[in-house]
Amino acid sequence: MxxxxxxxxxxxxxxxxxxxxxxxxxxxxxxxxxxxxxxxxxxxxxxxxxxxxxYDTREHMNSDLVRHGLSRGSVADRARALAALWNFxxxxxxxxxxxxxxxxxxxxxxxxxxxxxxxxxxxxxxxxxxxxxxxxxxxxxxxxxxxxxxxxxxxxxxxxxxxxxxxxxxxxxxxxxxxxxxxxxxxxxxxxxxxxxxxxxxxxxxxxxxxxxxxxxxxxxxxxxxxxxLEVSPELRARMDPQPSDPSLDAWIDDGPPPVYVGFGSMPVTDPAAVLAAVADAAARVGVRVLLCAGWNDVDSVGPLGDHVRVTGAVDHAAVFPRCRAVVHHGGAGTTAAGLRAGRPTVVCSVSSDQPFWGRRVVALSCGAAMPASDITAQSLERALSLALTPEAAAGAAAVAAAMTSPxxxxxxxxxxxxxxxxxxxxxxxx
Incomplete structure (x- = not known):
């Protein structure tokens, strides 16, 4: 065929x-x-x-049209931006x-x-x-x-x-x-x-x-x-993204309590500096370390976030998530699956598309919390993390992991x- x-x-x-x-x-x-x-x-x-x-979807997701077109200007400007997105x-x-x-x-x-x-x-x-x-x-x-x-x-x-x-x-x-x-x-x-x-x-x-x-x-x-x-196996991932191991990352993860993973994948964050500062502040309030994956967002201009935050590039979710205490992400289907496959409580900070649906399902199954990414502040993320780090959320995530169909x-x-x-x-x- x-x-x-x-x-x-x-x-x-x-x-x-x-x-x-x-x-x-x-x-x-x-x-x-x-x-x-x-x-x-x-x-x-x-x-x-x-x-x-x-077209190159990474360039498109980081374009001004995607990041800001629907959120600024007059109603007519936003309508034109929506039409441009439909037909791009x-x-x-x-x-x-x-x-x-x-x-x-x-x-x-x-x-x-x-x-x-x-x-x-x-x-x-x-x-x-x-x-x-x-x-x-x-x-x-x-x-x-x-x-x-x-x-x-x-x-x-x-x-x-x-x-x-x-x-x-x-x-x-x-x-x-x-x-x-x-x-x-x-x-x-x-x-x-x-x-x-x-x-x-x-x-x-x-x-x-x-x-x-x-x-x-x-x-x-x-x-x-x-x-x-449809989750990628370790063998396929190694062929899709041949990356050298990072001993310093492994050492950082092992040198302390399990961190909370935070990453937004391919999704554009409107104000990365403000979001990352909120993440660092919330983590400090809750008392957890953070492994921050920048994804397709540019964080080069963001200043120091504290010794409790480690910034990294792309990571293998299947290898890293089981070593984390909880995961915070945009709520893409694949990332949601990987986090719960690892039995880890989840905070979905949705941007668009099907992500709000996955956030609602995480909440319904008592696996964590959900909010729009636009609502992220140090206070809101502290509340969400406090919920995700409870024994009840850990038990909910473990139950989902046990019930999932094998890849x-x-x-x-x-x-x-x-x-x-x-x-x-x-x-x-x-x-």
Whole structure:
């Protein structure tokens, strides 16, 4: 089987696809990865044929448009910034993904959430099987709302929130999708994308664990199965990111009580200096050491944070988290999985996307605390850490760790689902 895996976004979006692609290649399939240019080498490192797709996402996440576009200026300025974010890189990704598909002639096209609106028309026009890879619930359901704060509301209210979201997104993007469809010679459409993908019987892999939402797992068992998190193995990580060990970091961790890990991954922090000062202050108040991972944020200009803080570059979560007392992060699906896989209480400081959902699940499962990253102060983080460092939070995190699907089983299930996808007739267009 020939499989093209087209995934844009940050490391958290791309890495699970690389894990799945490696499993499929090991089964004898011809896999071609199409990922942002800044993440090409990571995918190539595991031996997968890889081509660049779209823009450099690290540069984009650190751009003025992302960091400040939606938070300053007039209402009209913010509306223009939102429109620019919606359409950023669209034409480039359309051209490049179309070229990859026409060159590879795949049997199956796997897409991430940000490329679904390109992948669906291409799959329809070329008669290709389509697979979607989701890292949180992004489809209408009666249990988990897309709007923070109304989980647990009546199912009709939650369903209405999803309907409104789907139609708002469709209104914002219908012109560009229909322009693509016309260029491919297939009919235009008049309804939101999620319903069309479902009616086409698209395989929609939910690459997260049923322990976080068992009722939803039961509801979606036959249509959107939850496989478990697609976590990178130590062997794959060594090939993706060959890094020399840091004996000084190991020595620092061992030379005192277990630290609290703090990191925001690929997410942009609006004012890194203020956030890091708040982290250092809160840690001092609670009496813990901090291992601070800068991620994609520039902290070179930040002054001394105290002897209780160690600043480091990227670390292997699977190796470091078990040696920490708790973890504080942005709430990406992969980082949330790694922290709880290690049985460590968690504080989610969400920035955007699915991160508020993971924060709510951490709280619901009594594993820690959650807040928007914009609300971080020394006082708010002190309160969150005090909650996460309780025996109750430690017990909650340990219980979740014990119930999680193993990484090997998760990737096996996901690969089986990709193999079940079949090409559809070229006239199978659903309006």
């Amino acid at each position: 020939r499989i093209v895996m087209a995934v844009s976004g940050t490391r958290g979006d791309v890495q699970p696809a690389v894990v799945l692609g490696s499993e499929l290649a090991g089964r004898g399939h011809h896999v071609v990865m199409a990922v942002p240019p800044n993440l090409v080498e990571s995918a190539r490192g595991v031996g997968l044929e890889t081509v660049p797709l779209g 890189g669209w034409d480039q990704m359309v051209t490049e993904l179309r070229d990859v598909v026409d060159t590879t002639e795949p049997d199956v096209l796997l897409t991430g959430i940000t490329t679904e609106q390109i992948a669906l028309p291409l799959a329809e026009a070329r008669g290709i099987g389509l697979v979607a890879l989701h890292h949180a619930p992004v489809r209408s359901n009666p249990r988990f709302s897309p709007v923070p704060g109304i989980d647990g509301a009546p199912s009709a209210v939650v369903g209405l929130a999803w309907t409104l979201l789907d139609h708002v997104l469709w209104a914002a993007t219908r012109r560009r999708e229909n322009a693509l469809r016309r260029s491919l010679g297939i009919p235009t459409v008049s309804s939101p994308l999620p319903g069309r993908m479902a009616r086409r019987r698209t395989v929609e892999i939910q690459a997260y664990d049923r322990v976080f939402c068992p009722e939803l797992a039961d509801d979606w068992e036959d249509t959107r199965p939850l496989t478990g998190f 090997a089983e998760a990737v096996r299930r996901a690969a089986d689902l990709v193999e079940s996808a079949r090409p559809a007739p070229t006239d199978a267009v659903v309006a």
